[in-house]
Amino acid sequence: MTGPTDPDRRSTAGHHDLYEEETVEEARVVRPYALTRGRTRPVRAGLALEALVRGVTGAQDPVGTSERRRILDLTRDQILSVAELSAHLSLPLGVVRVLVGDLADEGLVVVHSGSPAATASPATNLKVLESVLNGISSL
């Protein structure tokens, strides 16, 4: 991924506006990436937006920050994608990826179908596409 293509605009107004956004944006006291201790990439690569996350029953979280707790709460009784977790937690996707990656490494959540780019995605499978087509047609 590359950065935005308009460096001028970013340098003149970007940082200032970013701060304003943060202030307006109510309750977030901590800057998002503080939650990840400054890390912007998950340990495990290729966690897709649509990768599904499910909490492991009875798992004890030794760290217990409120964001980690919310992910575990949300995924206890239902399975949710990384994108949905990001929306429900009002946290940037990148932050959620790091947090989910940590939780998965610690065995507190299971990540399904977050296939790394190297492996074939379901969309490259004709049988899957056929099921999708039939499924949409039946709606």
Add this chain to the structure above:
Amino acid sequence: MAFPRSDVTVAPVPPAQQPAGSAPVAPITVKIVVAGGFAVGKTTFIGSISDIEPLSTEAAMTEHSVGVDDAGGVSDRKTSTTVAMDFGRIALPGDLWLYLFGTPGQDRFHFMWDDLVTGAIGAVVLVDTERLESCFDAVDYFEARQIPFVLAVNCFDGVAKHSIEDVRSALAVRDETPVFYTDARNRQATKQALITLVTLAMTRMQS
């Protein structure tokens, strides 16, 4: 930025009893990208068929320090835009979940698209005939990467202002690229657009 909350009700799944590695079966997830110019109706399109109220997720703002936001001269239709991506989800028979991801509406967020298109079936490009040029970059993007896409001409207020052939020649897309009218508010029309795209993706795969 506002993140709409939604009380998502997902069919309850039995809680995982096993540790990681021997997990129970989860739905297969597939995704389709919904692209097009700013304020062309992407979120409406997604919402017309999604099982859940379209959700919004933020990606670029913090990751790339992009904080500027302008409405690109079309603020009459929409007063502000964000780097949020709106998305929806449709549960299909056979334990399939189809996600529809809307692209951020402005060119300078193209770097986020790579993330979106990875593993996607293809893209529905919504076309606003009042501002044809606003979908040029989406067309270029998908053509260059050989990602299956269809052009769905959104008829605001049910009025088609240009013929399909005019749109096709103005956008200079290949003959095999489907171009058709749609109404982003209409579930049946949205359904048909998705069917056209999936059919195209299957044809490509078989050829």
